[in-house]
Amino acid sequence: MLGETVPTEVSINQEQFTTEILRDVFGYQQFRPGQKEIIAAILSGQDCLVIMPTGGGKSLCYQIPALVMKGLTLVVSPLISLMKDQVDQLLAYGVTAACLNSSQTWQQQSEVIANCRSGKIKLLYIAPERLVAENFLQQLSFFSPALLAVDEAHCISQWGHDFRPEYRALNQLKLRFPHLPVIALTATADEVTRADIIRLLNLHHPLIQINSFDRPNIRYTLIEKFKPVEQLCRLVGKQGAKSGIIYCNSRAKVESTVARLQNRGLSVAAYHAGLDSLVRAQVQEAFQRDDLQIVVSTVAFGMGINKPNIRFVIHFDIPRTIESYYQETGRAGRDGLPAEAMLLYDPSDMVWLRHCLEEKPVSEQQNIERHKLNAMGAFAEAQTCRRLILLNYFGEYRSQSCGNCDICLDPPERYDGLIDAQKVLSCVYRVGQRFGVGYIVAMLRGSSHQRIHALGHDKLSVYGIGREKTAEHWTSILRQLIHLGKLRQNIEMFSALQLTEAARPILRAEVSLSLAVPRILDFKKRKNSKDQPYSSGAQGHKNATHKKYSHKKSDHELFTKLRKLRKSMADEANVPPYVVFNDATLLAMSEQIPITVDELFNINGVGKIKLERFGTSFLKVIREHVDGL
Structure with a gap:
């Protein structure tokens, strides 16, 4: 040792x-x-x-x-x-x-x-x-x-x-x-x-x-709920035999979802805090060892999972925070290979979560949770590249869209948003950068709200400069500016909006700014359309994604043989398969076809101890495969 x-x-x-x-x-x-x-x-x-x-x-x-x-x-x-x-x-x-x-x-x-x-x-x-x-x-x-x-x-x-x-x-x-x-x-x-x-x-x-928060191998997709169970079954069906996690916000929904998926012949089990600890341990072990394809769970599942070959994570309900969403989706594709993060969303889910939050005792913690829930809701209703929103939320400011999310796959209509942005940023500045989204929208719309008059803000030049447009329009513009890193929400000041350095050239009109035309009624309109998780351009993007993230052409038959060997050796050693080698290492073997000890040692993930323990068996399978070609 x-x-x-x-x-x-x-x-x-x-x-x-x-x-x-x-x-x-x-x-x-x-x-x-x-x-x-x-x-x-x-x-x-x-x-x-x-x-x-x-x-x-x-x-x-x-x-x-x-x-x-x-x-x-x-x-x-x-x-x-x-x-x-x-x-x-x-x-x-x-x-x-x-x-x-x-x-x-x-x-x-x-x-x-x-x-x-x-x-x-x-x-x-x-x-x-x-x-x-x-x-x-x-x-x-x-x-x-x-x-x-x-x-x-x-x-x-x-x-x-x-x-x-x-x-x-x-x-x-x-x-x-x-x-x-x-x-x-x-x-x-x-x-x-x-x-x-x-x-x-x-x-x-x-x-x-x-380090960068970016996980470029993960595709982020939001799918509006219409017939959620049917949508979920369709999404899972497209994954074949790949490993995945489905998150639900309640134990009851976990149980009902498992029952429906099991009725369709899928290898799936439930995991939540209401189950016996022995049952939970058995589910986790079976999932770790690839004896179980899918786990449907509350947030109780995942932190202890180091399984690198999870290929998809589906949120059947919207999470309460962006941090939770990022961490839970991050359990997919730990090996760096392509993975998917899919979120089924209905605005009424946000209403329910806000209701649950308001029933809690008034406290500083409640204010923190409210801020984080509002940020998650804004993410779900965004018209900006979802990866940009995640990165900018964590302070990693970028402006280049990722090309690997549903917004990039099916982009909204764009327009020259410089004037709208200047109105919003000027309003935030004029009121002292001390107020949140709702107050700024009310100011732009020229609201007769008592607080505005009490503070004398109705006398400011920015009062009512956006009354010709709806509150939903200005809310969308504000969210886009937050997501683009032009504004930040200060959680320590009750989510007050504050200008970032990136707002300066916007206010001075030194740069152009393209914004998305707000999709005010989109959620209702698109419920009648055919449900598809990706746009008609998704297939082309999918191919581009595989071209971007795949390695050299691998030998699929050899990869399958190596996975089978790994499973048998892992079972014999009483450990999960990835403890032997992870998928990325097996993929490298099936691409590079090492037939000598030195060649195998040069594969990423093969250290000296693993070479001694497993090298002979893996080389034997590879050599036999090559001889049979």
Whole structure:
């Protein structure tokens, strides 16, 4: 095991050593953007905040330093299933790792603690509440802690979409071990959440690495609900035997959806918090091992899923936040191969969610949830490239449409929107950048609202400059300007609209601006049209997408043989198939046709340990296939 063989002190060039670990242990030919800088910062003792999309390589940012540094790396993980999955994969790489959680017997836990104390374990995965328990903290000093990695770090912030109070106690680690470097990692954190993470974890002058939130291999599509069950069945039917997740907002809908899909002969099961824990564990394991094609679930399912070959995620109901939507759709295509994220939408769903929210006690948290729900509703009703909306929401401002979403596939009619944009931006500026969408629309329309008169804003030159157009029109224009990064909504000021630097050339008329003609009645009109998830141009785009993201031409028959071999070897080892090799690695094998050990070792994802364990069997299948041609 690597935990036993890696030298306690680096005796050769550090960068070269980490590169050798990347290649020999994990089987990757080169670092992804940001990884090398993060690893160097950790090894120098610096704290880090890492924002990387799902599948972007966050885990390697602390796993490689763990193999270089002397002592134990603690990894905070919120779910038992996620811990087990990570440990299984590390063990397959030959790394000494373990987890400590309530699913283990007292004897198993004692053995893990003893191995940590003796230095046999390099990475220990643990839940936040157990890590900060006083009896564990007292033992920790005997473990020689070298690094603390906080996964899903957005859970520490009330601004985050998955706030977990138990994460707040993690700052005790910095107080007890002031020189312990901390790396906080998450795929979803806006600017406010990032600031909260740094403050609450007591990160000291951290390196902040924010990689692109873009997942170009995922196609984002919104489909207006008409006959939702029929639409869902049609969408799933088009996926063939591919793995997928379907999200619903209630347990009852999960159960009814599963029943309908099972009646059509699909391999599908339910997952929600109302099911027995043993049943949930069985469903998750079957899905991980490719024995189950589809899971229909509430938001209870997914965070612990590291399955790289999920090819589609369908939201049968609209999520409550963009962060949730981004994280849940991000579970598709973790291997970088083409994947689909489909959202079935009915405006009445938003009405129901708003009603549920307003029934909660008035609080700051309710205001936060309202802001996030409104942003999700704006995303669903947008006429701007959906990828741009997601990226700009997280502060990654872009203006070039992606060509891989339903808006790009079936673009709305465009017009010269410079004058409309100037009216909106001027209005936002004139009222002091302190008011939200509803107030700005009322100002543009010349509303007689009492608040406008009380503040004297009816005397401003921008009052009523857009009264010739409807409130729906101005709401659409405002949303487009937000999505295009010309305006931002300040969550700390009750979603007040504020100008970004990109608004300046618009106000000065230094650039042109094309906007979408608002589709005011589109939702009602299109219910009578034939339901299709993509426009007539979708097929051409689909071909373009495959051309963009596919590798060299692969041997499909060989790929099928390799998948079959992988499944049998995984079952024998009692691990999910992707722990052996993921789909991207098998695809590379079926493209490059390696027939020697050296050629197989050059395939991305084939490290030395996996080469020793699995190489002979895979080479045999490949050679037999070549001989049979």
